[in-house]
Amino acid sequence: xxxxxxxxxxxxxxxxxxxxxxxxxxxxxxxxxxxxxxxxxxxxxxxxxxxxxxxxxxxxxxxxxxxxxxxxxxxxxxxxxxxxxxxxxxxxxxxxxxxxxxxxxxxxxxxxxxxxxxxxxxxxxxxxxxxxxxxxxxxxxxxx
Numbered sequence: 001x002x003x004x005x006x007x008x009x010x011x012x013x014x015x016x017x018x019x020x021x022x023x024x025x026x027x028x029x030x031x032x033x034x035x036x037x038x039x040x041x042x043x044x045x046x047x048x049x050x051x052x053x054x055x056x057x058x059x060x061x062x063x064x065x066x067x068x069x070x071x072x073x074x075x076x077x078x079x080x081x082x083x084x085x086x087x088x089x090x091x092x093x094x095x096x097x098x099x100x101x102x103x104x105x106x107x108x109x110x111x112x113x114x115x116x117x118x119x120x121x122x123x124x125x126x127x128x129x130x131x132x133x134x135x136x137x138x139x140x141x142x143x144x
Contacts, residue, residue, distance in 0.1 A: 004122065005103040006049045006078075007095065010037060010110035011057035011085045025063055027110035037063060037110045038070045045074040047118035049106065055083045055094040063110070 010027045021029060027037035037054075044052055054067055064082060071080050083094050092107060104125070106118070116135060125133040 003103050004049050004051075004106050005098075005100040006044050006052045006106045006108065007083075007098060007100075008037065008040065008044075008052060008054045008108050008110050009091065009094070010060060010063045011055045011088070011094070012109075012111075025059070027063055028066055029111070031113050035066055035070075036113055037067060040108060040110060040112050041067065041070065041074060043114075043116075043118060044106075044108075045076055045078050047122070048076060049078055049118070050076075051079045051081075051103070053081050053083050053098055054110070055085060055098075057085050057088070060084065 010025070012026065028035045030036075031039060041052065054063070056063055060082075067080070067082075071077060083098050085094060089097070091109075095105065095107065104122075106122075121133065121135065
């Protein structure tokens with residue numbers, strides 16, 4: 001899985017949560033006492049992804065600080081860098097701006113909380129000879 005370049009989109013404005021957690025970027029919200037972005041970075045490192053680029057928006061300094069603070073404790077520390085969007089490029093706009101070489105690209109949103117096995121995802125992607133693999137999930141909501 002080492003030939004994957006993971007791009008973690010953390011450049012959103014966080015408008016949907018601004019009234020719940022003012023001033024806190026969504027990737028820094030805690031799940032089980034751990035910021036969502038740290039949890040995701042650990043999963044990517046555990047899957048032996050060797051290169052990770054975190055996409056930051058204009059107010060991304062707190063996310064950068066969190067990532068750098070926890071990067072040293074990541075298992076098999078990946079090569080880590082940042083791409084700063086000075087103007088919003090959209091959900092996947094940074095993909096066209098980041099040099100990924102010949103590596104396969106894994107795009108994740110920094111607020112992703114999952115138990116997805118990224119190593120298995122790569123295996124399925126490769127075995128099926130896919131150019132693009134999209135993962136999703138079902139949600140069931142009971143309205144009363």
